[in-house]
Amino acid sequence: MTYPHIHKLVLVGLLMMGVFGGEVVAQTTSLPQRHVVKIQDFAFQPPQITVAPGDTVVWVNKDFVPHFVSLANGRWQSDVLEEDKTWELLVDETGSFHYVCIFHPEMAGEVTAHGHSALSLNQP
Ligand SMILES: [Cu+2]
Structure with missing residues (x-):
């Protein structure tokens, strides 16, 4: 009964990791200016x-x-x-x-x- 709940939390967690991961990449990659x-x-x-x-x-x-x-x-x-x-x-x-x-x-x-x-x- 609680499994759907847990899955949602895991999914949210993964999405947040993805967003933060993208920010780190953006900060460390210097694009031509x-x-x-x-x-x-x-x-x-x-x-x-x-x-x-x-x-x-x-x-x-x-x-x-x-x-x-x-x-x-x-x-x-x-x-x-x-x-x-x-x-x-x-x-x-x-x-x-x-x-x-x-x-x-x-x-x-x-x-x-x-x-x-x-x-x-x-x-x-
Ligand atoms: Cu001149």
């Missing part, structure tokens, strides 16, 4: 960001003059960014990357990438 760097008043804001390999950095030009995002060694560079235009970079390696605006060399920023990744700085 998008980081936005505003270009405003002739500056990269924020000037320094920290990302993980696999993340994407999005630069958006909020100035009325065109800007440019270029890694110091020319490894990657954006197109000319007119007002309200964006440019995205998929970060696929670790390290610190200093970049400048070619039009305004005093504008400088840095992307620091570290975390779990099989990719290395030496990968082409």
Whole structure:
């Protein structure tokens, strides 16, 4: 007579375990993120960001003059960014990357990438 009751409790218990198990998985799995760097008043804001390999950095030009995002060694560079235009970079390696605006060399920023990744700085 009490068996149906017990079965219900067990079922509820299993469901709760499943929910908590899902939360743990969600917390320990880091999904790729998008980081936005505003270009405003002739500056990269924020000037320094920290990302993980696999993340994407999005630069958006909020100035009325065109800007440019270029890694110091020319490894990657954006197109000319007119007002309200964006440019995205998929970060696929670790390290610190200093970049400048070619039009305004005093504008400088840095992307620091570290975390779990099989990719290395030496990968082409
Ligand atoms: Cu500029």
